Amino acid sequence: MSRLSTPSRPRRSLASRIPLFDQVRSSIGLQRGMLVAGLVITLAFVLVAILAPVIAPFGFSQLRSDGVAFGAQQPPSSSHLLGTTVGGYDVFSRVLWGAQTALLTIIVSVLLSIFIGIALGLISGYLGGWLDRVLVVVCDAVYAFPSLLLAIVMSIVISGGRSDLTGGILAASISITVVFIPQYFRVIRAETVRIKNEAYVESAKVIGTRAPRIILRHVLRNATRSLPLLLTLNSSEALLTLAGLGFLGFGIEPSAAAEWGYDLNKALSDVTSGIWWTALFPGLAIVLAVLGITLVGESLNDLADPRLRGRRAAVDSGAPSADNGAVPHGAGASGAPLIDSNEEARS
Amino acid sequence: MTAELATPDPASAAPPVTARRSASSGGGLLRYLIVRFLLIIPTIFILVTLVFVLMRSTGDPITAAQGGKLTAAELAKRIHDAGYDRPILVQYFEYIGQVFTGNFGNTITDNRPVTEVLYTYGGATLELAFYALIVAFIVGIPLGMVAAYFRDNAPDAFLRIFAILCYATPVFFAGLLLKLIFAVWLHVLPVAGRASTGAELQMQVLPGKTGIYLIDAFQTGNPDVIGDVLSHAVLPGIALGLLTAGVFLRLVRTNLIGTLGTDYVDAARSRGVNEFRLVRKHAYRPALIPIITVIGLQIALLLGGAVLTETTFEWKGLGFQLAQYLASRDFVAVQGIVALLAVIVAVTNFIVDVIAALIDPRVRY
Numbered sequence: 001m002s003r004l005s006t007p008s009r010p011r012r013s014l015a016s017r018i019p020l021f022d023q024v025r026s027s028i029g030l031q032r033g034m035l036v037a038g039l040v041i042t043l044a045f046v047l048v049a050i051l052a053p054v055i056a057p058f059g060f061s062q063l064r065s066d067g068v069a070f071g072a073q074q075p076p077s078s079s080h081l082l083g084t085t086v087g088g089y090d091v092f093s094r095v096l097w098g099a100q101t102a103l104l105t106i107i108v109s110v111l112l113s114i115f116i117g118i119a120l121g122l123i124s125g126y127l128g129g130w131l132d133r134v135l136v137v138v139c140d141a142v143y144a145f146p147s148l149l150l151a152i153v154m155s156i157v158i159s160g161g162r163s164d165l166t167g168g169i170l171a172a173s174i175s176i177t178v179v180f181i182p183q184y185f186r187v188i189r190a191e192t193v194r195i196k197n198e199a200y201v202e203s204a205k206v207i208g209t210r211a212p213r214i215i216l217r218h219v220l221r222n223a224t225r226s227l228p229l230l231l232t233l234n235s236s237e238a239l240l241t242l243a244g245l246g247f248l249g250f251g252i253e254p255s256a257a258a259e260w261g262y263d264l265n266k267a268l269s270d271v272t273s274g275i276w277w278t279a280l281f282p283g284l285a286i287v288l289a290v291l292g293i294t295l296v297g298e299s300l301n302d303l304a305d306p307r308l309r310g311r312r313a314a315v316d317s318g319a320p321s322a323d324n325g326a327v328p329h330g331a332g333a334s335g336a337p338l339i340d341s342n343e344e345a346r347s
Numbered sequence: 348m349t350a351e352l353a354t355p356d357p358a359s360a361a362p363p364v365t366a367r368r369s370a371s372s373g374g375g376l377l378r379y380l381i382v383r384f385l386l387i388i389p390t391i392f393i394l395v396t397l398v399f400v401l402m403r404s405t406g407d408p409i410t411a412a413q414g415g416k417l418t419a420a421e422l423a424k425r426i427h428d429a430g431y432d433r434p435i436l437v438q439y440f441e442y443i444g445q446v447f448t449g450n451f452g453n454t455i456t457d458n459r460p461v462t463e464v465l466y467t468y469g470g471a472t473l474e475l476a477f478y479a480l481i482v483a484f485i486v487g488i489p490l491g492m493v494a495a496y497f498r499d500n501a502p503d504a505f506l507r508i509f510a511i512l513c514y515a516t517p518v519f520f521a522g523l524l525l526k527l528i529f530a531v532w533l534h535v536l537p538v539a540g541r542a543s544t545g546a547e548l549q550m551q552v553l554p555g556k557t558g559i560y561l562i563d564a565f566q567t568g569n570p571d572v573i574g575d576v577l578s579h580a581v582l583p584g585i586a587l588g589l590l591t592a593g594v595f596l597r598l599v600r601t602n603l604i605g606t607l608g609t610d611y612v613d614a615a616r617s618r619g620v621n622e623f624r625l626v627r628k629h630a631y632r633p634a635l636i637p638i639i640t641v642i643g644l645q646i647a648l649l650l651g652g653a654v655l656t657e658t659t660f661e662w663k664g665l666g667f668q669l670a671q672y673l674a675s676r677d678f679v680a681v682q683g684i685v686a687l688l689a690v691i692v693a694v695t696n697f698i699v700d701v702i703a704a705l706i707d708p709r710v711r712y
Contacts, residue, residue, distance in 0.1 A: 030504045141393040144644070144696055148651035149685050156678065157401045240517055244655055247519050248670055264519060268659065271527050272538055279527065283520035290515035298511060 117184025
C-alpha cells in the first residue's frame, strides 16, 4: 500500500500514521474512553490467544495430570481455578485456549471475505452490466438471510457438520466468510459506482489507462474508506457466529481445540442442576472479546460520522492543537451544541 | 450490524437497485409495490437454489442420515427409491417445481412433510419472536430516546455500554444466565419449555387450538393456564429480545441525534414546545423510517437467534426442531426448513418495504 501513496499529500508525523493513533488522539471524553477501553480489551484478548500455551495451566484436551484424573464438574478450587467441565476438562485452561481458536477464526474469515468481497465489489461496480445485476440480486438475497442458518448449511457442506481436526477452524471461517462477502460486496460496490464517475477516473480513461490499473490504482484506493469499521463489526460477528455454531454442535471437537460455544453447549444441562462455573466463564470470555472489538468499531464509526463525533474532533483532525478536552461537551439538552455538530456535518 | 452504517442515508435503506430504477422511471406507489413484489421471486429462487446446491454437494441425504445403520445394498435401494441416483439437474428442477407448489419434501428421520413441521412448530417460533419484539420495543426505543437526549452525558454513556453488551452477549449465554438466576437459584420462573404439562394438556383438548400458546391459553379462560404460559415466556422473550433491544437502542439514538439537530426542532423549541414532546413527536417521527427498515433486517436476526434461544430453553419451535434434525443429520428436513425460512424472510422484507414506502414517499421516489 505504501508504494501507492500519492506524494502530493502532506506528510503526517510518524506517530499519527500508526493505525488508530489518530483516532485516539482526535477523540474526546466518553468516545475516547470507549475507544481506549475497547483497544485494551482487544489487546488483552489477542495476548491471551497468543500466550495461551504459556499461561494455561493445562492443555485444552488434558484430562489428568500426574496420572490423576481431574474429575468431572469439580467446583472452582486452588488446583482448578474455575472448576472442571462435565467432560472433565479444566475450565480455566479451556477458556484461555478458546481465545486462540476464536482469534484464528476471526483472522481467517475476515481475510477471506475481505479479499473475495472487495474483488467482486470492484469488478461488479466498475464493469456494471448483467454481471453486476446478477451479483447484486444474489448478494441481496444472501444478505437478507439469517446468517447463522447460512453458516450452518455451509459448515455441513465443508465438514459434514463435524470437525475433528484443527481444520474445523477453517470450516467455521469459510462458513462465516460466505455470510460476510455480501456485506463487503455492497460497501465496495457502492463506493466503486460513485468513484467510477469521478473526474480523475475519466481522465485516466482518456489517457488510455487500462481497466485493471484504474480499478486497482484509482478506484480501490478510494473505496476502502469504510473498511476498518466493517472489519471490526465483522470480527465480532465472526466470533458470535463461531460460538453459535459451536453451541448448536457444529463446533470443533474438544480433543482438537477449545471452543467457547461448544463448552456452553455442554454446560446447558449443568445449569439446570445449579452448576454455574462451566457456563459462566466461557460465556464471559465471549462477551468480553466481542465487547472489546465492538467498542473499537463503535468508536471508529462515531469518529467517522460527523453527526456523532465529539465536537472537538473536527478541529483536531485539521490542525493539531494542545487544548485537549478543554472544550465542554455533552450539553446535548441545551440544543446549541447540536446545531454546532450539524454545521460540522455540512462543512 | 452493518445496517447501522447505512441508516444516515435513506437511499441506501431502500430496496435493491432494480426496483428503484424501474420505480423512478414511472413513479407511483402501485408500480413500486408491484416491482417490489415481483422481486420476491428471484430472491426466493436464489436462496432455494443456493441451499439445494450446497446441501447436495455433500452427497445424498440418505447416506448422511442412515450411513452407518443400513447395509450397502439397502442403502443403494433406498437411494434409488427416493430418486437420489438420478442426474442432479433432474433432481434440481423437480425440487424447484415442488417448492413452487409449496412442497418442501419429507423428512427422512420421521417421514413427515416439512410443511407439516412448519405448521406444527411455526406457531411457537412466531410466538417467541413476538415476545422478543415486545421486549425489544419496550426496552430499546425509550432508552434510545433517553440516550439521544442526554447525548454524551452519563445516562448516554451507561446506555451505550448497555446496548453494546446486549449485542456482545450471545443469546444462548444470556439465556443460560437468566435460567441460572431466575429458575435455578431464585425459583421464580420455570427452567424450560413453553408451558407445564398440566397447562399443555388443557390446551390440547381445545377445539380451536392454534398452536400459539398465548391465544390457546386465553381460549381456556383459565387464569392459571394463562399465568403458566406467560411465566414460561418471560426468560426466552428477554434473552432473545435484549439482542434486538440493543440494536433498536443504538438505532433510535443515532437517528434521533440526527433529527434533534434539525432546524425544525430548534424552531419548535423556540416556540416553547416542551422537551418531552419535542423528542417524542418532533424528532422521533422522522427518525422512524430507518428504524422500520432495520426491523425488516432484524427478522432475519430474530430467526437465527430463535434457533439458539429455542435450543437453550427447549422451546419446541421451528428452531428447536431444526437443531434436532441437524443432530440426527436429516438434511432433507434441514434443507426444507431453511428454504421455508428463506421464503418467510423474503416475504417479511417485502412487507417492511411496503410499510416504509407507505410512510415515506422518498423511498418509492
